[in-house]
């Protein structure tokens with residue numbers, strides 16, 4: 438039976454990289470049916486909703502989602518920019534990416550990073566970021582909340598008082614950590630990694646660090662064939678740059694994972710190359726790490742490699758591992774040959790020219 442994929446090109450260069458990279462599915466001759474839907478800024482400006490009801494309906498009918506990129510703005514600004522006809526109707530702006538993650542329960546953000554551009558030793562790793570709790574759980578306050586004031590006795594607070602301060606709570610639950618670590622070890626098994634590193638800061642955040650460590654160790658004990666270790670997040674940042682080849686899976690809470698996964702994207706060669714996936718309870722979605730890059734729209738400049746590699750992740754998820762590897766190889770070879778690189782990799786080729794090179798390599802395999 439055909440697998441169904443919902444394509445949400447979104448805004449800006451999201452549309453351009455979708456157009457350029459999706460012909461790879463035809464080249465691979467796969468039993469995949471594409472369904473298209475709308476998401477993003479244009480939907481917000483037209484209907485006051487960045488994820489239309491029709492898109493939610495289509496999400497229920499598919500096996501995976503491929504997202505291009507969206508344009509997003511802070512809530513206040515987005516609501517102020519709504520056209521006059523839509524003002525005063527109680528339209529609340531919530532970033533579409535956050536809506537997808539929350540409604541589909543997508544707790545694990547996976548960003549693979551691997552050797553593509555020819556600097557340093559070959560390496561291959563995946564950074565897995567927790568998507569729903571940790572320092573980004575939303576418990577973030579201007580002033581110290583009344584209820585916890587007796588607990589917060591910092592000498593600097595005495596100067597101006599508890600109102601001239603702010604604080605953020607790092608929320609971690611047993612449920613959230615067990616499923617995160619379980620996912621990380623399963624990812625390692627499925628992708629042939631022999632090491633899982635939990636990047637945290639247990640020597641400073643002792644209680645939450647110990648809590649997470651205990652859960653990590655309990656999950657790790659179920660995977661005796663995999664080396665499990667806990668490292669300080671700052672040291673991991675350094676080693677990611679100097680010796681990425683020593684890592685396999687790196688797993689971290691929301692904020693630490695946010696930072697490490699961008700770093701891993703930089704090690705890989707930048708935003709034009711970095712793919713990502715969001716997995717969890719509902720249907721998984723796949724997208725390049727980059728955004729809609731408004732300044733590049735219509736110029737045939739965006740590097741479509743991150744989109745090709747996101748499609749490869751999607752194929753692997755749908756059970757087409759061999760085709761996923763072929764697509765990755767084609768991208769790798771197109772970059773290695775260096776003949777038609779986009780500007781971000783030092784070349785002068787456009788989006789389409791680079792994409793054609795990848796497609797030609799796919800046909801020639």
Ligand code: NAI
Nearest residue numbers: 506507508509534708709726727728729730731739740781
């Ligand atoms: P961005 O990723 O769109 O662009 C940052 C810079 O990276 C660009 O100016 C460009 O120089 C470079 N770049 C990005 N993609 C590239 C590609 N494929 N090839 C070559 N160079 C590339 O981030 P920015 O400018 O901060 O955000 C623009 C919009 O995108 C905002 O509205 C933001 O909210 C949204 N955004 C959406 C994301 C998503 O769809 N998940 C993620 C990040 C930002």
Ligand code: MG
Nearest residue numbers: 695696698699
């Ligand atoms: Mg980030």
